[in-house]
Amino acid sequence: MKRTFFLIAIISFSNFLSAQSDKYAAAMKKNISMLDSVYQKGNAGELANNFERIGDSEKTQWLPYYYASYCHVMKAFTEQDKTKTDAIADKAEQLITKAEEIIGKENSETDVIKSMIASSRMMVDPQTRWQQYGPASSENIEKAKQLDPTNPRPVLLEGQAKFFTPEAFGGGKAVAKPLFEKAIPMFDAFKPESDLHPTWGKSTTEYFLSQCN
Amino acid sequence: MNKYLTPVFLLVTVITNAQVNISGKITDSKNRVLTGVSISLKNSYDGGTSDSTGNYFFVTDEKGEQILEASASGYKPFQQKVNLNDAPIKLNISLKELVTELNAVVITAGTFEASDQKKATVLSPLDIVTTASANADITGALKTLPGTQQVGETEGLFVRGGTASESKIFIDGTLVNNFYYTSEPGLATRGRFNPFLFKGTIFSAGGYSALYGQALSSALILESIDFPERSSADIGISYLAINGGLQHLAKNKKSSWGFTYAYTDLRLAFKLINQKPDYFNIPVLHNADANFRIKTSKTGMIKYYGTLSTTSLGFRYGDIDSAVMKNAFSLYNINMYHNLSWREKLGNGLKMISGFSYSTNKDDMGNEFQNENNQKQIINNPSSLFSYKNFGVITHGKYANAKVVIEKRIKGLNAIRFGGEYNYSNERSDFTLYNGNKSEEYIKENLLSAFGEGDIYITNDIAAKIGTRAEHSHLLDKWNVAPRISLAYKFADKSQVSFAYGIFYQDPERKYLPSSNKLDYAKATHYILQYQKLSNNRTFRTEAFYKKYDDLFKTSAANGKEVAVNNKGFGDAKGVELFWRDKKTIKNVDYWLSYSYLDTKRDFLTYPTLIEPSFAAKHTASLVIKKFVTKLKTQFNGSYTYATGRPYYNIRPDQNNNYKIFDKGRTKDYNSLSFSVNYLPSIGKTNAKSFIVFVLSFTNVLGSNNIYSYNYSYDGRVKQPVTPPSKRFYFLGCFISFGIDRSDDVINNNL
Numbered sequence: 007m008k009r010t011f012f013l014i015a016i017i018s019f020s021n022f023l024s025a026q027s028d029k030y031a032a033a034m035k036k037n038i039s040m041l042d043s044v045y046q047k048g049n050a051g052e053l054a055n056n057f058e059r060i061g062d063s064e065k066t067q068w069l070p071y072y073y074a075s076y077c078h079v080m081k082a083f084t085e086q087d088k089t090k091t092d093a094i095a096d097k098a099e100q101l102i103t104k105a106e107e108i109i110g111k112e113n114s115e116t117d118v119i120k121s122m123i124a125s126s127r128m129m130v131d132p133q134t135r136w137q138q139y140g141p142a143s144s145e146n147i148e149k150a151k152q153l154d155p156t157n158p159r160p161v162l163l164e165g166q167a168k169f170f171t172p173e174a175f176g177g178g179k180a181v182a183k184p185l186f187e188k189a190i191p192m193f194d195a196f197k198p199e200s201d202l203h204p205t206w207g208k209s210t211t212e213y214f215l216s217q218c219n
Numbered sequence: 220m221n222k223y224l225t226p227v228f229l230l231v232t233v234i235t236n237a238q239v240n241i242s243g244k245i246t247d248s249k250n251r252v253l254t255g256v257s258i259s260l261k262n263s264y265d266g267g268t269s270d271s272t273g274n275y276f277f278v279t280d281e282k283g284e285q286i287l288e289a290s291a292s293g294y295k296p297f298q299q300k301v302n303l304n305d306a307p308i309k310l311n312i313s314l315k316e317l318v319t320e321l322n323a324v325v326i327t328a329g330t331f332e333a334s335d336q337k338k339a340t341v342l343s344p345l346d347i348v349t350t351a352s353a354n355a356d357i358t359g360a361l362k363t364l365p366g367t368q369q370v371g372e373t374e375g376l377f378v379r380g381g382t383a384s385e386s387k388i389f390i391d392g393t394l395v396n397n398f399y400y401t402s403e404p405g406l407a408t409r410g411r412f413n414p415f416l417f418k419g420t421i422f423s424a425g426g427y428s429a430l431y432g433q434a435l436s437s438a439l440i441l442e443s444i445d446f447p448e449r450s451s452a453d454i455g456i457s458y459l460a461i462n463g464g465l466q467h468l469a470k471n472k473k474s475s476w477g478f479t480y481a482y483t484d485l486r487l488a489f490k491l492i493n494q495k496p497d498y499f500n501i502p503v504l505h506n507a508d509a510n511f512r513i514k515t516s517k518t519g520m521i522k523y524y525g526t527l528s529t530t531s532l533g534f535r536y537g538d539i540d541s542a543v544m545k546n547a548f549s550l551y552n553i554n555m556y557h558n559l560s561w562r563e564k565l566g567n568g569l570k571m572i573s574g575f576s577y578s579t580n581k582d583d584m585g586n587e588f589q590n591e592n593n594q595k596q597i598i599n600n601p602s603s604l605f606s607y608k609n610f611g612v613i614t615h616g617k618y619a620n621a622k623v624v625i626e627k628r629i630k631g632l633n634a635i636r637f638g639g640e641y642n643y644s645n646e647r648s649d650f651t652l653y654n655g656n657k658s659e660e661y662i663k664e665n666l667l668s669a670f671g672e673g674d675i676y677i678t679n680d681i682a683a684k685i686g687t688r689a690e691h692s693h694l695l696d697k698w699n700v701a702p703r704i705s706l707a708y709k710f711a712d713k714s715q716v717s718f719a720y721g722i723f724y725q726d727p728e729r730k731y732l733p734s735s736n737k738l739d740y741a742k743a744t745h746y747i748l749q750y751q752k753l754s755n756n757r758t759f760r761t762e763a764f765y766k767k768y769d770d771l772f773k774t775s776a777a778n779g780k781e782v783a784v785n786n787k788g789f790g791d792a793k794g795v796e797l798f799w800r801d802k803k804t805i806k807n808v809d810y811w812l813s814y815s816y817l818d819t820k821r822d823f824l825t826y827p828t829l830i831e832p833s834f835a836a837k838h839t840a841s842l843v844i845k846k847f848v849t850k851l852k853t854q855f856n857g858s859y860t861y862a863t864g865r866p867y868y869n870i871r872p873d874q875n876n877n878y879k880i881f882d883k884g885r886t887k888d889y890n891s892l893s894f895s896v897n898y899l900p901s902i903g904k905t906n907a908k909s910f911i912v913f914v915l916s917f918t919n920v921l922g923s924n925n926i927y928s929y930n931y932s933y934d935g936r937v938k939q940p941v942t943p944p945s946k947r948f949y950f951l952g953c954f955i956s957f958g959i960d961r962s963d964d965v966i967n968n969n970l
Contacts, residue, residue, distance in 0.1 A: 029264075033264050051254075051255040051268060052255075052267075052268035055255075055257035055259075055266065055267075055268045056264075056266070056268075058257065059257070059259045059263075059264055059265075059266045060264050062259070062262075063262050063263055063264055087755070088755055089755065092321065093292055093293065093321050096292070096321075097292050131343075133345070133847070134343040134345055137448060138448075141448060141449070172849045172850075174849050174850050174851075174852055175849070175852070
């Protein structure tokens with residue numbers, strides 16, 4: 007009797023869990039699929055809100071906050087009014103911190119976002135902020151590479167950083183190109199932990215590679 | 220199969236039927252449309268985002284009583300219960316703006332701030348070291364801002380009709396005595412502190428906070444850096460000096476220590492650049508400093524900075540009272556400075572900021588009266604003026620300053636701050652007269668201060684700072700109470716107006732003491748009105764001020780020394796200033812323009828009546844240009860300063876011992892054009908093991924013959940111009956920093 011009860015309890019619990027996670031996975035997939043068109047549509051803010059709502063409701067999933075932060079950092083990069091950039095970067099930072107608190111540590115993907123946040127802050131006033139945010143951005147790229155050497159995204163960021171750095175300062179297309187070339191097969195080989203984990207970046211890499219010629 | 224499918228279909232239909240549309244419009248309290256606001260049902264995935272017209276719309280499957288939330292950064296989160304049945308819900312929401320650091324107006328009347336905070340500031344710390352005319356001297360850079368005078372015969376900041384002694388300098392909250400190297404006759408000395416020590420500089424030309432006192436005109440508030448970016452070893456070589464140092468940052472980035480040593484010897488420089496004074500002892504300086512910084516908690520930090528320096532020099536200059544005789548001035552100085560500060564968040568919105576500084580200064584100065592063959596001439600006749608040209612004086616100063624500020628954050632940005640300050644100074648002078656007779660003087664001061672200040676933010680657009688400071692001077696045996704008020708209002712186009720009012724008190728200058736007379740504080744009242752517009756890469760500001768001086772010190776000669784006799788002096792200063800900075804119009808060129816108009820008169824010291832003081836020019840203008848050429852990895856800096864002539868006077872006692880103006884005039888206009896070039900060959904090189912900067916600078920390129928003022932002989936018959944010690948000045952140096960790259964350590968520690 008006891009055993010049966012226990013069994014029923016387990017079955018119903020796991021049923022409940024899978025129903026829950028189905029809903030979660032469906033919502034996430036729907037929003038992740040919209041990430042690709044975010045630049046054209048300019049709806050990064052809306053998408054960020056969608057992810058944040060999922061995160062707030064789930065409470066134990068780090069990926070919704072990760073994607074919300076990613077959307078905000080993309081918004082920070084595209085914001086024309088530089089006086090607004092820091093507020094958006096602040097929001098991205100809050101969300102990535104939440105994601106890391108849920109995992110209990112930083113991982114390669116959160117470091118990628120942290121590098122992007124530092125870069126977006128540097129872009130506000132490169133000449134005076136370079137000393138503070140330049141190292142913060144490259145340190146996070148290094149950490150991301152170290153934590154997961156198969157992750158192509160830090161390689162993409164490194165390439166982008168070189169791409170936008172003047173040749174006189176050791177950057178330029180010629181320096182950036184091998185990095186993009188290195189990233190492409192890494193994207194092809196990259197195995198995300200689940201179909202909800204980050205896979206973005208290949209089309210961006212291809213775009214930059216085409217600009218290197 | 221069917222058996223199972225039916226309920227599923229049923230369920231789907233039920234859900235479809237139960238969907239509820241929720242829509243509305245989101246505005247702020249002023250009815251302006253808000254875009255990008257997140258609207259959600261609490262604990263569900265359902266929600267939407269307001270569009271460019273402020274409208275939102277979403278569909279939900281949730282039923283019954285739910286909580287609708289709306290949130291946007293910078294606004295107070297909104298929550299409301301909604302009852303979801305089949306009927307669509309239309310809900311317009313008005314969000315209340317939060318007063319936040321990013322949005323709130325900043326009170327800026329009277330102040331220029333150079334810091335790397337997120338908020339847009341007028342200057343950045345880098346600007347201070349890359350201003351061409353500054354030669355990496357902090358006050359040199361500030362002299363390109365409105366409100367300051369181009370006084371070159373004495374060190375210090377002469378602000379809005381005030382003397383240099385009316386400007387005080389604070390490092391990490393506490394007063395710095397002897398900020399400049401010891402005064403030399405007719406020369407302006409540099410500041411002792413390296414501009415790279417500071418991450419923040421606040422220069423107040425008036426109306427400053429109640430946290431600071433004892434400065435009638437201006438406060439220069441410097442904040443030292445927290446941690447170095449990385450461990451490094453630095454060396455610098457120029458034809459003036461060599462220096463070396465080490466900075467060590469702990470692996471966990473929670474503590475750091477460092478030291479530097481610099482040796483300055485002007486022998487080579489003086490060979491290359493002809494000096495007007497005849498140096499028999501070419502300046503040699505030793506400077507050593509040390510620092511440590513410890514993070515005490517997430518927000519707490521203890522910082523120490525200490526320096527020890529010695530200076531020795533001696534030069535001859537023609538004696539104005541005789542045709543062929545000379546004065547040989549010599550100086551030996553030892554200065555020691557320690558600053559320890561501690562800031563900590565105490566919880567409950569309480570924050571403590573405390574600082575302690577202790578310094579000692581010893582000047583051993585002497586003058587010899589010499590003939591044309593540089594031989595000492597002793598004249599033993601007490602009634603002859605020439606007798607007194609041989610003298611020696613040793614001054615020992617001990618100074619201690621302690622300050623504690625407690626800040627309590629109340630709702631939002633509103634805060635109250637209160638605390639106390641203690642300033643101790645003890646100066647002893649030993650004089651040796653021409654005949655070997657010795658005498659001593661002691662001047663001791665214990666100054667106790669208490670202050671309180673409140674920041675009041677009514678909305679993001681309107682703010683006030685109201686404070687009061689009370690001081691008790693042991694020396695004067697008197698109290699003073701000084702109220703300070705400032706207000707700021709931000710317009711819809713982000714431009715703002717600020718107003719500041721304040722009363723400021725100051726002790727008599729030590730050089731006019733001891734005095735046998737009963738003295739009181741000198742007093743200044745400031746009124747400042749400012750308009751400022753900061754936009755992307757452009758700054759415009761204009762300020763009008765009125766400053767009233769009361770109870771200034773009058774002096775009179777007693778025993779060959781000028782001594783304060785009463786507080787019957789007075790005066791005023793009024794003016795208009797403009798500042799324009801533009802990084803946008805010309806690509807890759809950053810320039811700023813300053814203009815100051817000053818109308819001031821005062822009756823103080825030995826002035827017989829209300830006159831324009833000799834340190835005030837009516838019109839002063841500066842242009843500073845900076846251009847970084849990426850291809851050359853070089854920054855080109857230029858600056859030009861112009862000031863109209865300043866008045867000069869021959870004031871001396873007549874036969875009835877009343878001070879009279881025997882002669883007066885106005886110097887010709889002042890002009891100076893300076894250039895500097897910074898070449899950074901290693902910039903941008905990743906994994907570079909060293910960072911190199913070459914600096915080449917030219918001061919007064921055009922060689923304008925600038926005259927600061929005129930000196931008169933004792934009887935007024937001879938008049939000599941006071942000029943810079945050399946017409947032009949050049950500097951060439953190389954600074955190398957060997958960075959010890961720790962990125963590998965950082966990664967390993969985090970794994």
